[in-house]
Amino acid sequence: MAKTIGQEFVKGLWEEIPPFRLVLGLCPTLAVTKSVENGIGMGLATTFVLVCANILVSLLSGVIPSKIRIACFIIIIATFVTVVELMMQAYAYQLFQNLGIFIPLIVVNCIVLGRSEAFASKNKVVPSFADGLGIGIGFTISLTVISAVRESLGTGKIMGNQLFGSSFEPFSFMVEAPGAFICLGLLLCVMNMVSSK
């Protein structure tokens, strides 16, 4: 059964939303979600790479020999990651500093390679574009949610705005590594509870 373009787009937002449904790309999810700003920045950078890589892979899928396809996909992805890296360095230097080595590491984000392999190499350009955009936006939403939970509990602020009264003691635990793991685990549990009903 062929899905429409709209369905390809929407499935990335709930049905296959990373990293909850597709348990891939956990490293950037945990590492950059200390603040909402970083989360959104990382999400958008990944979306850009996903969409561009999906388009190019689906265009070239007839040309790339299947034996060396993974290597070809990785080169395509790495090219776009370099583009993002240079753009961020030029126009969003603070964000570039905050995200650090996690920008070049988008190359090894399994979500991007996974979509190229599982979707873009077997489908036409327009569905691949919709798929990349959907998954990318889904990823951005997840990162925003996780970082909102962690930042609000860990520092008591969201993007500089004080959330709770002055008597609130921030749990600095939430912005450290253990908080990241536990927060993601609990959110995953909530997702499971909601979807099993």
Added chain:
Amino acid sequence: MGDYTVLIISSILINNIVLAQYLGICPFIGTSKKMETATGMAGAVVFVMTLAAIITWTIDTYFLKTLNIEFLRTISFILVIASLVQFVEMFLKKSIPALYAGLGIFLPLITTNCAVMGVCLINIKEEYSFLQALVSSISYAVGFGLALILFAGIRERVILGRVPRPLQDTSIGLITAGMLALVFIGFKGLV
């Protein structure tokens, strides 16, 4: 000598690659359900990470930096890692079949293990010398193995317990990893 001891301890315990630097979490969650797969993966990572770090360090210092083409770093590093993994796989298959049987299925997975690429990038970012890069990458790899094996041990026990349904599998896995990370924070005052 003292500097190297500090480097080793901080790379294995304090800045543990998985539990403090958030790298290589996908294989950490994915291969930790059984002790056997965990030890296999740990072995493969130690092997590949050390080789990859040495090669990428050499390329970066003598090739990319001298020609002023550092913007190609991401592409060249991932190519080196991907081809290295492929090469190691072919080499082991041909000459050391026993080791290949043990590590075989984990090798392709390593290409997309961000810990390997991450360590290569950290070595460059910290401007380590060759020996420092070598020592730190071995220590990081040992740290990865240590965390993975500890985690697999805990997970094998967790499966036996009665876990509420929505928490099962990855969810409880992540929470367990959080507890383990909490333990590793305790090492912070060590150096």
